[in-house]
Amino acid sequence: MNSYLKIKQTFLKSVIAFILIACFQAKAQKSQFNIVGSWESIDYWKSKGKAGFTKDGYVSITINGEEIDGKNFIIHGGPNNGQKGELKYKIDIDKTPIEIDFIALKDNQEKGRLLGIIVPVNDSKFLMLINMNGKRPDSIDHDETMTLTKIE
Structure with missing residues (x-):
């Protein structure tokens, strides 16, 4: 016993x-998973772009040849046309899928937020889906998913 x-x-x-x-x-x-660095993006429609994520929370993107410098971009259109703004990101790797927010700021005040999710594929590739309607996507199985591949 x-x-x-x-x-x-x-x-x-x-x-x-x-x-x-x-x-x-x-x-x-x-x-x-580490998002910091430069990434090449390709969307569902095979449009290419670039994204850069800094350690201090800024994101810079190039879409259709137009570059938005997260630390210092000029707003085009609307009541703030021609004024300086910032674009930051916030990521929560403890969530599944990983949550990412893109935050537009002017004069250190939040002016808008896009909600998204990330699913890492490997160390140099991830899938990302951003929702434009104010609701975070539940899963990555959507036509508008982007693939980002690390270039630096």
Whole structure:
């Protein structure tokens, strides 16, 4: 009976250790995603662009040849036409899928926010879907998904 209890305790300890290791590995794999850097993007319609994410939270994008410098861009159109604005991003890698917000600022005040999700493919590629209607997408299975590939 005594050896049976020892075997049972050893088995339970092994199962708990396995579960803890698996949880820590999953967390470590998830936290390895790093968006900082320069990326080439291609959308569903095969339109190419570029995106740059800085450590201090700025994003710069090039769409259809038009570059938006996140730290210093000039607003085109609307009541703020010709004025300076900023474009920042906020990412939450602890969510599944990873959540990303693009935040437009003027005079340090938020003027708008686009909500999106990211699904990493590997260290140098991820899928991103941004919703323009103020609601965060639930999943990446949508026609307007973009693929971003690291270039720097």
